[in-house]
Amino acid sequence: MTLQQPVILAEMPSLSRLYVNAAAQAARRRLLGTHDSADLPAESHDVRGVTVDVGNLTAYQHLIGETASDVLPAGFIHALAFPLAMSVMNRDDFPLPLLGMIHLRNSVEQRTPLVFTDVLDMTARVENLRGHRAGTQVDVVAEVRRAGSADIHWRGVSTYLAKGLFLPGIDKPTAAAPKPEFTAPAPTALWHLGVDTGRAYAAVSGDFNPIHLSVLSAKALGMRRSIAHGMYLASRALADVGPARGDAFSWDVEFEAPVFLPCRVALEISTDQASSGAWKHSRYVAWNPRSGRRHFHGTVSAL
Known part of the structure; x- marks a missing residue:
């Protein structure tokens, strides 16, 4: 193109x-x-x-x-x-x-x-x-x-x-290899997300997608409850990594399971350092502390 x-x-x-x-x-x-x-x-x-x-x-x-x-x-x-x-x-x-x-x-x-x-x-x-x-x-x-x-x-x-939408001329990939079973580590943080979390993030981001705003608006679009914005969750994890990440960094996140509101979310952050002792890389993973189901995971790395 x-x-x-x-x-x-x-x-x-x-x-x-x-x-x-x-x-x-x-x-x-x-x-x-x-x-x-x-x-x-x-x-x-x-x-x-x-x-x-x-x-x-x-x-x-x-x-x-x-x-x-x-x-x-x-x-x-x-x-x-x-x-x-x-x-x-x-x-x-x-x-x-x-x-x-x-x-x-x-x-x-x-x-x-x-x-x-x-x-x-x-x-x-x-x-x-x-x-x-x-x-x-x-x-x-x-x-x-x-x-x-x-x-x-x-x-x-x-x-x-x-x-569910398959366009003509675009090949469907072969089935992906099964992901390794997730075993929840010891959390470094526990978030308590209220039912108004989606509305609060919408107010600062401008993203008023109905699936995030209330039970009724989410049900109208086929969800059983409202869900947290993915970028709210990822941005909060990035904030938890902290200022050690410096001025230039890459930030990746992969979303796996929605976070239905209200809920608790467990988070674990692990950090690698360079031989000089400076911050080099952090990994984060978040999951449901009751079911053990992983919600998202990602990395933050120095550029």
Whole structure:
């Protein structure tokens, strides 16, 4: 796929409007038939001159347990860029349905720190449409620069799954090898997540997806209860790794089982150090302390 000239948006898209458009698009596709193309949009979506609301930044840092700082947390930048990424997936020529997509994994490179006074240019695109044993998956790439700079300071790749949707021309991979059985380690933290956790994160991230907001809205979309945002959980784990990670790091997370609210989540963080004694790498894993089922796991590594 050859990228064409980017679509320059005048302002950051409204997530609530995107969800309404996605619902209308889903209704049209049910009426007219499913999208059967295996081609992705060639254009990226760009927004220039994005500024940060310091009150929103402070509320985000407080919610996930990040140290109060002028530096933008990596998860906060993901939330800033999220509406732009969703706008690409909301296009009529995007072959997968936005509603119902499952967030499988996320990979972030924070190459240099950004601070709340920086004016930001953001771009988002989709790539790497491919088969999955349960449907079709795609990568959504977001990149953030300081205004007018060619250097990428933050880059995130989010992988989503359209479960049960198999597009023509895309091979279904062979069954994956079974994962090793998970044995819960001794936790280093225990989170108590209330029923309002999804609403609290929506207030600072702008992601008011109904599956996160209440029992009633989640049931309307087929969930038995509301679930926590995956990026809230991953961002809180990153905060628990702490400032030892430094200014430049990679951050990866793989989501396995939803966290239904309210609940408790057990977390274990283990850290490796370089021969000099400096921090090098941390691994984290979170699970349900009652059932022992793993919710997500990931790594944070120095760049």
